[in-house]
Amino acid sequence: IVFNRKYKGASIELSRIGKMPMPLDVLVETQAGKKYMYNIPLQIMRGAKPKDDAGIDGYTVVEDWPWTNPTYSLKVPHKLGDIKKITIDPNTGMVDVDRMNNVWPRGGK
Numbered sequence: 875i876v877f878n879r880k881y882k883g884a885s886i887e888l889s890r891i892g893k894m895p896m897p898l899d900v901l902v903e904t905q906a907g908k909k910y911m912y913n914i915p916l917q918i919m920r921g922a923k924p925k926d927d928a929g930i931d932g933y934t935v936v937e938d939w940p941w942t943n944p945t946y947s948l949k950v951p952h953k954l955g956d957i958k959k960i961t962i963d964p965n966t967g968m969v970d971v972d973r974m975n976n977v978w979p980r981g982g983k
Contacts, residue, residue, distance in 0.1 A: 883950050884957060885949050885950075886947070886949075886950065888962070890946075895941040897919060898913070898963065899914075899963055900960065902952060903959040909931055909932075910930065910950070910952070911930050913933070913935045914937075914939050915938050917938040919938070959978065959979070960977070963976055
């Protein structure tokens, strides 16, 4: 996870590690205690998973991630200073050999 400061909110730069593209859920937790889920479907999916907003304050399906692109820019309306934690795949639904790189700040629990 890398931030791009040019965007008015936060632009979270995601990189695919390995060759297998996967749709992602990204949970953004704010300093105010709010939780926002962003679902990133793949272009080849022809749609997104059903809305799953239990226990969160907002659920958004964002633009598809083309499977041919190794990176994706997720733009969220939260300023960097307002973000407490970001978690990729918070429900641990993906097969992942290294979950340590799914959380920002690194080591965040």
